[in-house]
Amino acid sequence: MPDNLRYPIGHPQLQIEISDAKLEELIGQIQSAPALLRQAVADLSEDQLDTPYRRDGWTVRQVVHHVADSHLNAYIRFRWALTEKSPVIKAYNQDGWARLPDACDGPIEESLLLLDALHSRWCRLLKTMSRSDWTSKVIHPEDGERTCQDFLIIYAWHGLHHIAHITNLRNREEWI
Numbered sequence: 643m644p645d646n647l648r649y650p651i652g653h654p655q656l657q658i659e660i661s662d663a664k665l666e667e668l669i670g671q672i673q674s675a676p677a678l679l680r681q682a683v684a685d686l687s688e689d690q691l692d693t694p695y696r697r698d699g700w701t702v703r704q705v706v707h708h709v710a711d712s713h714l715n716a717y718i719r720f721r722w723a724l725t726e727k728s729p730v731i732k733a734y735n736q737d738g739w740a741r742l743p744d745a746c747d748g749p750i751e752e753s754l755l756l757l758d759a760l761h762s763r764w765c766r767l768l769k770t771m772s773r774s775d776w777t778s779k780v781i782h783p784e785d786g787e788r789t790c791q792d793f794l795i796i797y798a799w800h801g802l803h804h805i806a807h808i809t810n811l812r813n814r815e816e817w818i
Contacts, residue, residue: 647696650806654799656792665776665791668798673765675801676757679709682808683750690817691750695807700740702811705804707745708736710753710760716797717764723778723790724771730781768794 660668683691683706691703700708715734722729739745776791788796812818 647699647810649803650810651799651803654796656795660791660795665794668794669765669768671798671802672768672794673761675709675713675798675805676754676761678805679706679757679801679808680754682805682812683754686812686817690815693811693815695811699807701746702808703748703750704740704745705807706750707748707753708740709801709804710756711739711745712736712800713757713760713764713797716793716800717760717767719780719788719793720764720767720790723780723793724767724775728779728781728787730783733783 683702686702691706692701694701695705711734719731722731771790776789776794778790779787782788
């Protein structure tokens with residue numbers, strides 16, 4: 643399978659140090675993700691929502707619900723990192739969550755509304771973080787030590803990554 647179907651914008655690039663301007667850019671990407679996702683799924687039919695974005699991939703509907711699930715976890719991870727000393731966080735079975743009935747059949751508007759509220763609150767938190775807050779850490783059971791800065795990079799990428807899955811599918815299928 644071509645890597646551009648699975649990773650249409652490449653992989654996230656973690657960095658040791660990033661500028662204040664880059665922090666603002668990444669926060670802006672998180673802030674704009676709900677509107678961009680809503681735009682990506684605008685006017686899709688139920689059949690289109692139930693189309694996988696690639697062979698053996700999730701449906702568009704599952705992708706929308708996955709972004710909400712993932713970003714809820716991200717928000718909580720930031721809060722743990724900022725309030726506890728290097729807590730061990732819980733990983734979750736993303737594929738299992740995407741295969742639950744609410745993700746396979748549920749209306750996407752629920753997750754779109756959730757993302758609107760979540761990202762508003764999340765970005766309010768991100769914009770108040772000090773330079774030292776970005777080095778706050780958690781221990782991920784699969785990925786090891788992660789800082790808030792790492793998570794900012796990962797989740798700014800994550801939203802754009804899944805939006806690209808949907809927009810690329812729309813382009814390939816000429817649903818535009």
